[in-house]
Amino acid sequence: MIAHIFEDLCTGCNACVAACPDHVLDLGPATVPVIARLDQCQTCFMCELYCPADAIFVAPDQRAPEHVDPAAILASGQLGQMRRDQGWGTGDADPLREYWRLGPLLMEGAQRAVDRYKQSHPEWSPPER
Amino acid sequence: MSELKLEADVLVIGGGMAAGWAAIAAARTGARVVLADKGFVGTSGVTATAGPNHWWVPPDPAQREAAISRRFQSGFGLADKAWMARVIDTTWRILPELAPYYPFSRDGAGGTFFSGVRGPEYMRALRNFATDLGVRILDHHPALELLLHPDGSVAGAAGYARLERRNWSIRAGAVVMATGGCAFRSGLIGSRGNTGDGCLMAVEAGAELSGMEFSVAYTLSPAWCSTRTLPYTAARFFDVDGNELDIPPGSGAEHLRGLAAAFRGGPVYADLRDAPAPLRTILGRIQPATAPPFARKGVRLFDERFEVKLFGEGTIRGTGGLRIADAHCQTTVRGLFAAGDAATRELIAGATSGGGAQNSAWALTSGYEAGEGAATLARKSVRGNDGPVLRAGRTALRPAAAAKTVDDGAAIAVAAAQILPLDKALWRERETLEASQLLLDQVWAELVAHRQAEGLDQVGAREAAAIVATARWCNFAALARPESRGIHLRADAPRTLPELASRLVTGGTDALWTRFEADLQAGAAA
Ligand SMILES: Cc1cc2nc3c(=O)[nH]c(=O)nc-3n(C[C@H](O)[C@H](O)[C@H](O)COP(=O)(O)OP(=O)(O)OC[C@H]3O[C@@H](n4cnc5c(N)ncnc54)[C@H](O)[C@@H]3O)c2cc1C
Ligand code: SF4
Ligand code: SF4
Numbered sequence: 001m002i003a004h005i006f007e008d009l010c011t012g013c014n015a016c017v018a019a020c021p022d023h024v025l026d027l028g029p030a031t032v033p034v035i036a037r038l039d040q041c042q043t044c045f046m047c048e049l050y051c052p053a054d055a056i057f058v059a060p061d062q063r064a065p066e067h068v069d070p071a072a073i074l075a076s077g078q079l080g081q082m083r084r085d086q087g088w089g090t091g092d093a094d095p096l097r098e099y100w101r102l103g104p105l106l107m108e109g110a111q112r113a114v115d116r117y118k119q120s121h122p123e124w125s126p127p128e129r
Numbered sequence: 130m131s132e133l134k135l136e137a138d139v140l141v142i143g144g145g146m147a148a149g150w151a152a153i154a155a156a157r158t159g160a161r162v163v164l165a166d167k168g169f170v171g172t173s174g175v176t177a178t179a180g181p182n183h184w185w186v187p188p189d190p191a192q193r194e195a196a197i198s199r200r201f202q203s204g205f206g207l208a209d210k211a212w213m214a215r216v217i218d219t220t221w222r223i224l225p226e227l228a229p230y231y232p233f234s235r236d237g238a239g240g241t242f243f244s245g246v247r248g249p250e251y252m253r254a255l256r257n258f259a260t261d262l263g264v265r266i267l268d269h270h271p272a273l274e275l276l277l278h279p280d281g282s283v284a285g286a287a288g289y290a291r292l293e294r295r296n297w298s299i300r301a302g303a304v305v306m307a308t309g310g311c312a313f314r315s316g317l318i319g320s321r322g323n324t325g326d327g328c329l330m331a332v333e334a335g336a337e338l339s340g341m342e343f344s345v346a347y348t349l350s351p352a353w354c355s356t357r358t359l360p361y362t363a364a365r366f367f368d369v370d371g372n373e374l375d376i377p378p379g380s381g382a383e384h385l386r387g388l389a390a391a392f393r394g395g396p397v398y399a400d401l402r403d404a405p406a407p408l409r410t411i412l413g414r415i416q417p418a419t420a421p422p423f424a425r426k427g428v429r430l431f432d433e434r435f436e437v438k439l440f441g442e443g444t445i446r447g448t449g450g451l452r453i454a455d456a457h458c459q460t461t462v463r464g465l466f467a468a469g470d471a472a473t474r475e476l477i478a479g480a481t482s483g484g485g486a487q488n489s490a491w492a493l494t495s496g497y498e499a500g501e502g503a504a505t506l507a508r509k510s511v512r513g514n515d516g517p518v519l520r521a522g523r524t525a526l527r528p529a530a531a532a533k534t535v536d537d538g539a540a541i542a543v544a545a546a547q548i549l550p551l552d553k554a555l556w557r558e559r560e561t562l563e564a565s566q567l568l569l570d571q572v573w574a575e576l577v578a579h580r581q582a583e584g585l586d587q588v589g590a591r592e593a594a595a596i597v598a599t600a601r602w603c604n605f606a607a608l609a610r611p612e613s614r615g616i617h618l619r620a621d622a623p624r625t626l627p628e629l630a631s632r633l634v635t636g637g638t639d640a641l642w643t644r645f646e647a648d649l650q651a652g653a654a655a
Contacts, residue, residue, distance in 0.1 A: 021168030
C-alpha cells in the first residue's frame with residue numbers, strides 16, 4: 001500500500017490525486033496530497049508511475065499498511081525505480097524494444113515445466129487447450 | 130456543489146480498453162461522446178495493470194480457419210464461429226491504428242510487434258486518441274444507475290463525481306456499458322474497482338446475463354501482492370518443510386486443483402530457479418511493476434522461495450457477463466450496448482476462459498462495434514434528450530423499507546466467501562451451492578430493504594450491492610448447469626452432457642431465473 005510521500009520532493013502538481021484509480025488520495029491543505037483512504041489502496045504502483053518528481057513510495061504488501069523508514073527508502077534506490085524501468089521521463093525513445101519477448105519467455109517457462117513434469121510422470125500428458 | 134448535467138449522443142461508461150475503443154469508434158462517426166469512468170482513464174481497470182496480448186492471426190484464410198476451429202473446439206460447443214472471425218479480423222485491422230499514440234516496437238523478426246501492448250502505455254494511448262477525436266473524458270465519475278425512457282429504452286445514466294463531490298446525470302441517445310468484470314475484491318491486480326457495477330445497472334434496467342457459471346479463474350502471485358505472471362510459468366512448488374509438491378503444470382483445472390489440494394496442507398512456496406534465464410535481466414523492462422513487490426520485501430525473486438497465493442479473477446478471466454443480442458453488441462435493452470469484460474465472452478471463448486489473447490481482442494472488437502452501433506442508433510433517434518426519465522437504480526440508493534445501517538464490508542465478505550474459496554469453486558456441488566445461495570439471498574435482501582447511501586457513500590454502497598448481485602448470479606447459474614463444462618467444474622456432475630451444449634441465460638435482481646438459450650429459441654419458434 002502507498003506508504004509515504006516525500007514532502008520535500010513533492011511539487012504539489014496533484015498528478016497522483018487524479019491518477020490513483022481508487023480515490024485513495026485527496027488534495028492537501030497545503031500542497032502535498034493526503035493519503036485519505038488507505039483502505040482503498042490496491043498496491044498498483046500507478047501513483048508512482050504518474051509522479052513526475054519520484055516523490056511517492058508504495059510499500060510491497062497489499063494486505064496491510066506498513067511503516068517505512070524514509071531514509072532507508074532513499075538509500076535503497078527504489079524511489080522512482082519502477083518509473084525508470086517503465087521508461088517514463090527518461091527520454092527513452094524506444095522503451096518497448098524488449099516487449100516482444102514476453103510471449104516467447106512465457107511459453108519457454110511453461111514448456112520447461114511440462115518437460116520437467118513428464119520426466120517424473122512419464123504417463124502424464126498436458127491437457128489439451 | 131450543484132449537479133452536473135450533460136447531453137451527448139453516446140455515453141460510454143467505463144475507462145478500460147473496451148471503453149476506450151468504444152469512445153474512439155463512436156467519435157469517428159462524428160457523434161458527440163462523453164466517457165465517464167470510475168477511476169482515471171489510464172490507470173483504472175485491469176487493462177492498465179496488465180499487458181494484454183491480443184488474439185493475432187494474419188489474414189490468411191487457412192491460418193484463420195485453423196485458429197477458429199482450434200478455439201471453437203476448446204469452447205465446448207458454446208462459441209460462435211462468425212463472431213470469432215469478426216473478432217480476429219477487427220483486432221488485426223484496428224490495433225495498428227494506435228501507432229501515432231503508442232510506441233510500437235520491433236518483433237524480433239524484422240517486423241513490428243503489434244499483438245502485445247503494455248497496460249499503462251496502451252491506456253495512455255487510448256486516452257490521447259479519444260481526446261484528439263473530441264471525446265469528453267470524465268475521470269472519477271462512477272456511474273450509479275441508468276436512466277430509462279418510459280418505454281424502457283435507455284436515456285442516459287446518473288452517477289457521482291467523487292473529486293468534485295457532486296451528483297451527475299448525462300442524457301444520451303445510446304449508452305455503452307464497459308465497466309469490466311468482477312473479481313469479488315480478491316486483491317487481483319488492478320481489480321479493486323471492478324465490482325460488477327455495469328451488470329447490476331443493466332440488469333436493473335431489464336438486461337440479461339449469459340455464462341455466469343463460467344466464473345472460475347485464478348492467477349498465481351506472491352501471497353502479499355498480486356502481480357502479473359510472467360516469471361512464474363516454470364515454478365516448482367514446495368511445502369513449509371521444503372518437500373516438493375506434485376503439482377501438474379499449466380493453468381487449467383488440473384493445475385489449479387493440484388494447488389488447491391496443496392493449500393489444504395498449509396502454505397505453499399514457489400521456487401523460480403528454472404525460470405528462463407533472460408528474465409533475470411529484462412523482467413524490469415518488460416513488466417516494470419512485477420519486480421518491486423519482491424525487491425521492496427527483500428526477496429530475491431529468482432533465487433529465494435516465496436509464499437504464493439491464488440487470486441480469484443471472477444468474471445474477469447472467467448467468461449460471463451451481459452448477454453449480447455445483436456451484431457453491434459446491443460443488449461436486450463434498446464439503446465444499451467455492452468463491451469469488454471462487462472459482456473459475456475462465450476461468443477468467442479465458449480465455456481472456457483478467454484484470458485491470454487481472446488479477451489483483449491474481444492474487448493477491442495466489442496468496444497469498437499458497440500461504439501459504432503451506439504452512434505448509429507443515436508443518430509437515428511428522433512427523440513432528443515429531453516422528456517421524462519425513470520431512474521432504474523434501486524439497491525443501496527432507494528431502500529424498499531426503512532433505512533438503517535448495513536455493513537458493506539460484511540456483505541462483500543459473504544459474497545467473496547461463497548465464490549472465491551478454491552474448494553468451493555473447483556469442486557462445485559449442489560449442496561454447497563444451495564447453502565451459498567441462501568446466504569447470498571439474505572445479504573441481498575438486507576441491502577435491498579435497508580441500505581441507503583448519499584454523496585460519496587453511494588459509490589462504495591453500489592459496489593457492495595454489485596458484488597453481492599454478481600455472486601448471486603454466478604452461484605445461481607452454477608446450480609442451473611448440472612454438468613461440468615470448460616471452467617465450470619461440478620464435483621457431483623463431472624461429465625459433460627451433450628444435451629446441455631447451450632448458453633445459459635440468467636436474469637433478475639430479487640427473484641433470479643435461468644433459461645438455456647436453446648430452450649428460448651425453441652420457445653420462440655413454437
Ligand atoms: C493480470 C491480467 C492479465 C491479463 N492478460 C491478458 C492477456 O494477455 N490477453 C488477453 O486477451 N487478456 C488478458 N487479460 C484480460 C484483459 O485484460 C481484459 O479482458 C480486458 O482488459 C478487459 O477490458 P475492459 O475494458 O472490459 O475492462 P477493464 O480494463 O477492467 O476496465 C473496466 C473499467 O470500468 C470502470 N468502471 C467500473 N465500474 C464503473 C462504474 N460504476 N462507472 C464508471 N466506470 C466504471 C473501471 O474504472 C475501469 O476503468 C488479463 C487480465 C488480467 C487481470
Ligand atoms: S498504489 Fe495504486 S491504489 Fe494505491 S495509492 Fe497508488 S495509485 Fe492509488
Ligand atoms: S504526483 Fe508527485 S509531485 Fe505531484 S502531487 Fe503527487 S506526490 Fe507530489
